Amino acid sequence: MLKGLQDLQILLETARQGSLSNVARSMDMTPAAISAAIKRVEQQLGTVLFVRSTRNLRLTPQGEQYLQQCEQALTTLANAEAQLHSQHTRLQGQLHLSLPSDLGRHQFMRLLDEFLQLYPQVSLKLQVSDHLSNLYRQPLDLLIRYGVPADSSLISLPLVSDNCRVLCASPDYIARHGKPDSPLALSEHNCLCFMLADRLHNRWQFSRDGEVLRVEVSGDRSADDGEMVHRWALAGAGIAYKSHLDVRDDLAAGRLLPLCQDWQGEAAPLNMLVPDRRQLSPLIKALRQFLLQRLHH
Incomplete structure (x- = not known):
């Protein structure tokens, strides 16, 4: 397996431009570094990918076959990265959560408004109360509460562990x-x-x-x-x-x-509580990651 994607990108650019010096200029590298990358790949594969002359170079038949597969692989990776960066536009659905009265009406009101701006296809249904909610009897996706839950069967995910x-x-x-x-x-x-x-x-x-x-x-x-x-x-x-x-x-x-x-x-750690790890949907994970970043800011 190759050590990095940059070597593949160098191979593709060299095949397109047919000149080490041109590739070096376009990638802000030296011709020697470009040549070393090509040799490194050829040594790993045990085959010659380019036929070199004094003025230019061209792909061997093996090089053409290999670079065609590499181009497809790099395209797949680029698409995966683009999908990851645009994940916020794909997250959708409704979250039903319960919040403590004071925290919900002040700190979290602001934070949840910001979360909805980031994920416009998400909706929130809030229960704001200090009375204990039952995750098994009420249609709630998660609770946010201070302290260790009395129900040890709940999954507790820390948000602010050092709060007091x-x-x-x-x-x-x-x-x-x-x-x-x-x-x-x-x-x-x-x-x-x-x-x-x-x-x-x-x-x-x-x-x-x-x-x-x-x-x-x-x-x-x-x-x-x-x-x-x-x-x-x-x-x-x-x-x-x-x-x-x-x-x-x-x-x-x-x-x-x-x-x-x-x-x-007295310690008052803030936790996110869910009844089962299998209910940790991408939406709940996104909310937790968002809260972790904002609450520790």
């Missing part, structure tokens, strides 16, 4: 109530809690230098919708413990400020 929760509050809240100097001081603050499946998440976990700290918090409001907690935090109602992905734009813009930064928040 961050303690944050608005500048207005901090101006009125001050900053907690450690997670233990959260007992003195109004904390905005999230509920999932009627379970109140009011035990917030932090780590530092191998030390793990779990703090029970309380506040005057809680919700089973992550976006509601996010809005309360922006409005200055209290301190939130949110996924960094949910609030990173607000942190960057100064609408929310990080607190107790010497402590690491």
Whole structure:
């Protein structure tokens, strides 16, 4: 087998132009490099492909037969590459997916709009909710969720493995109530809690230098919708413990400020969940690749 496609391209151009110097100029190479490529192929094949003279060269019968097959092979490879580059125009169909409330309405709304522009023959059907969805009972193609799925039979494909929760509050809240100097001081603050499946998440976990700290918090409001907690935090109602992905734009813009930064928040990896690897269609794979690129940008 030949080591590269460039040697085949050199052979074809030499056969067309009949001159080493002309081929060298057209391919921005030296005549010696062109000659070496031809000799390399002839040695690998154990046959002479060109009859050389002082001024030009021509194909031998063996060379004509071989180059005809090579031209067909290169055409096939070029067509395959063109089809690969135009794959986005061929992807089509509908994807039914479930997204967390806060992430879906903010980060993912923007990303999915961009995805649809890249793949105009694709349509999306979205379920935006923090309530747990059942992939086996509901007509869903995939879920996007934080954390490790409770159902171990689901196939989990990482999107952002190093995402974690961050303690944050608005500048207005901090101006009125001050900053907690450690997670233990959260007992003195109004904390905005999230509920999932009627379970109140009011035990917030932090780590530092191998030390793990779990703090029970309380506040005057809680919700089973992550976006509601996010809005309360922006409005200055209290301190939130949110996924960094949910609030990173607000942190960057100064609408929310990080607190107790010497402590690491609890891990909150973002995953794409599907019921079976056989359901990883080209469309789902394209969506995952797109999200991986954009979320890590």
